[in-house]
Amino acid sequence: MLIRCFRLKRIYCKVLLLLTVLATVCLLLYLRSKLPNSPVPSRLVSKENYPFEQKLLAWESKIIKGLGDEGEPAFLDGEDAIEGEKALKKYALNTVLSDRMPLDRKLRDPRNRKCKDLKYSPTIKASVIVIFYNELMSVILRTVWSVILQTPSHLLQEIILVDDCSTDENLKGLLDHYIATRLQNYNINVIRLKHRLGLIRARLQGAREATGDVLIFLDAHCEATKDWIEPLLSRIEEDHTAVLVPIIDVIEANNMGYSTNGDSSFQVGGFSWSGHFTWIDIQDENDKNKVTPIKSPTMAGGLFAINRNFFWDIGSYDEQMDGWGGENLEMSFRIWQCGGRLETVPCSRVGHIFRDFHPYSFPDDKDTHGINTARLAHVWMDDYKRLFFMHQPALENNPIVGDLTHRKQLRQKLRCQTFKWYLDNVYPEKFVPDENVSAYGQARTEFDMCLDDLQLPDDKVGPLGLYQCHQFLAVSQYFSLSRRGELRKENFCAEVFNKRDVQLTECHGHKREQYWILYKNGTVYNPATRKCLSSDGVEMGKGVKVERCRGGVFQRWVFTHVNATALPG
Ligand code: UDP
Ligand code: MN
Numbered sequence: 001m002l003i004r005c006f007r008l009k010r011i012y013c014k015v016l017l018l019l020t021v022l023a024t025v026c027l028l029l030y031l032r033s034k035l036p037n038s039p040v041p042s043r044l045v046s047k048e049n050y051p052f053e054q055k056l057l058a059w060e061s062k063i064i065k066g067l068g069d070e071g072e073p074a075f076l077d078g079e080d081a082i083e084g085e086k087a088l089k090k091y092a093l094n095t096v097l098s099d100r101m102p103l104d105r106k107l108r109d110p111r112n113r114k115c116k117d118l119k120y121s122p123t124i125k126a127s128v129i130v131i132f133y134n135e136l137m138s139v140i141l142r143t144v145w146s147v148i149l150q151t152p153s154h155l156l157q158e159i160i161l162v163d164d165c166s167t168d169e170n171l172k173g174l175l176d177h178y179i180a181t182r183l184q185n186y187n188i189n190v191i192r193l194k195h196r197l198g199l200i201r202a203r204l205q206g207a208r209e210a211t212g213d214v215l216i217f218l219d220a221h222c223e224a225t226k227d228w229i230e231p232l233l234s235r236i237e238e239d240h241t242a243v244l245v246p247i248i249d250v251i252e253a254n255n256m257g258y259s260t261n262g263d264s265s266f267q268v269g270g271f272s273w274s275g276h277f278t279w280i281d282i283q284d285e286n287d288k289n290k291v292t293p294i295k296s297p298t299m300a301g302g303l304f305a306i307n308r309n310f311f312w313d314i315g316s317y318d319e320q321m322d323g324w325g326g327e328n329l330e331m332s333f334r335i336w337q338c339g340g341r342l343e344t345v346p347c348s349r350v351g352h353i354f355r356d357f358h359p360y361s362f363p364d365d366k367d368t369h370g371i372n373t374a375r376l377a378h379v380w381m382d383d384y385k386r387l388f389f390m391h392q393p394a395l396e397n398n399p400i401v402g403d404l405t406h407r408k409q410l411r412q413k414l415r416c417q418t419f420k421w422y423l424d425n426v427y428p429e430k431f432v433p434d435e436n437v438s439a440y441g442q443a444r445t446e447f448d449m450c451l452d453d454l455q456l457p458d459d460k461v462g463p464l465g466l467y468q469c470h471q472f473l474a475v476s477q478y479f480s481l482s483r484r485g486e487l488r489k490e491n492f493c494a495e496v497f498n499k500r501d502v503q504l505t506e507c508h509g510h511k512r513e514q515y516w517i518l519y520k521n522g523t524v525y526n527p528a529t530r531k532c533l534s535s536d537g538v539e540m541g542k543g544v545k546v547e548r549c550r551g552g553v554f555q556r557w558v559f560t561h562v563n564a565t566a567l568p569g
Helices: 002-007 010-033 050-061 078-091 095-100 113-117 137-150 173-182 198-209 229-238 308-313 327-337 368-380 382-389 405-413 419-425
Strands: 126-132 156-163 188-192 214-218 222-224 242-251 267-271 277-281 304-307 341-353 437-444 449-452 465-468 479-482 487-489 492-497 501-506 524-526 531-534 545-548 558-562
Touching (some): 078 095, 095 137, 126 198, 126 229, 137 173, 137 222, 173 188, 188 198, 198 308, 214 308, 229 304, 229 341, 267 327, 267 341, 327 341, 327 419, 368 382, 382 419, 501 545
Parallel strands (some): 126 156
Antiparallel strands (some): 222 341, 242 304, 267 277, 449 465, 479 487, 487 492, 492 501, 524 531
């Protein structure tokens, strides 16, 4: 064109060129004006990703500066507040609020004051792996930003995001565009799974791609806090078999407030015989205020750090576990039984949004938690699996549980300890309902009525009930009389209230109201009130009580199994 131009009259030619240049400049200026205050270098915005850029800018323009700073609970007004409430019901999370809150909000330092005096200088690097399925983009990105902002760059090898085949369109092009334009200076690798694999296999995919010395897994709705990574890496550098969990603080799903219990004690992981993870209070007074790593019998599963080679050596995950759940107890038992250690690191704290329900469903609506737990019970719990299968009898000999050959071989190869060893050495305070007890099973009256927990939820206090005895030994009617004199059901103990009512409540160890004596004649006596457990006048489905001891059929309880030599006459 230029050559031809020179052949034309020169003045026209110059005007034509000038006009072309002017038009191009105008077009560029127009495009720039559509991207007000764009933090993005214009070279990163092309015709293809222009719609994404517009969408991000529109979103970013609505972010409210300072909202949720220091981890303060935040509230919106008007229509946003109403929409937020609706979102909470639908997604178990106030998505409206999260979208308005800065992605790089600053949290206050939640650690125990004593942590600030400790100095760590790890020399190894972490790969942080975040898996997600249809999580809210702003929540994922806040997780990523918190890792970037709270981790010295020399300790961070990479961040790996594993998309477990989300169906939410925003999590594809828009997320990629965000990373390419706002996080382009950081090493972030997004893996897209072609099929939904469930969280266990999604984490495995992430681990396969990782190159850091240590793998740190985080759920996609977390926020790391000051100096979170240093104590984790230091401890693993010191002992490569230590698998570590930070203190997991609560980020409230409704207002995004970051809550801690200050400098007071924290909890470690336990489990219930129904195969669920539980939080347990630290028993030893000296350990309650500790700032160095402390033994934890199990872990919650979503957030932990492990040496990468050790992760593979010790059997990574059970790849045949589907969906969600069970993998955390499997890994916890395996780590302890096969030569590792599981510890909570009090000076590393990460917030996690605890949702009231899972905002996603699983293909085929399978009870993956139950099936996965049945797998781990068969492989790791030896005879103690009886206590799990009592809760899930339908899974005991069920082919749905799948083939276990490889996991059993792994246990042999690693020459792992027995589950009894684990209970004795790692979790001696765990109550075993049919060991070292003077009686256990159903506690039955002569009228075929049994003590029953009346389906009391795990975190509630409720009456010790009476119900028609079931034909089989159902969990709700399984009680033990411990050697310490507790009339007990896992973590619940029967306690006398108001000298009359009997409630199932937390076991206190030595509380007199929780102390019972079972006599050979079937009387269950409470010395604190000098009264006896009675079913007299109690309707089915109501709570039993204590009354003046006078013998007779209403005060006689026959346990399925009794260690008669352990009972007083
Ligand atoms: N997740 C996944 N695939 C699934 C289900 C969950 O990748 O099929 C992710 C989810 O997005 C989250 C992590 O796995 O980042 C743990 O799930 P969730 O937070 O729902 O479990 P919880 O914290 O309630 O145990
Ligand atoms: Mn989670």
